[in-house]
Amino acid sequence: MEISVELTFSPLQDGYEPQIIRFIKALRESGLTVLENPMSTxxxxxxxxxxxxxxxEIYTSLEGVEQGVFYLKMVKTDRSAYEPHF
Structure with missing residues (x-):
């Protein structure tokens, strides 16, 4: 079954950039299709x-911060090739 997941990782602390960068790099190295924009992955x-x-990767990310939030949406289909039709 193919899925699409949109997520945002928000560490609740100063100096959060290294944890977000580590998370995104790990996703890129997974072999999955990963698309990024300024608001989500x-x-x-x-x-x-x-x-x-x-x-x-969520476990590792949460272990690396004192407090953090993940926002996640999932849909049952691969939407990676979506192009607007309007």
Whole structure:
């Protein structure tokens, strides 16, 4: 089953940039399709693989900060090729 996930990681502390950079680099190295913009990161791929990567990287990210929030949206389909039709 293919999925699309949009997420935002918000460490609640000063000096947060290194943790966000580490998280995004780990996603890029996962072999999944990863798209980034200034507001969020999107990950596309097989459900089991996406969840395996997110499970590990969210855990590692939360271990690296005193407090942090992840905002996540998921849809059951690979939307990576979406182009507006209007």
């Amino acid at each position: 999107q990950i596309y791929g097989d459900y089991a693989r996406v969840m395996e990567v997110l499970n590990q």
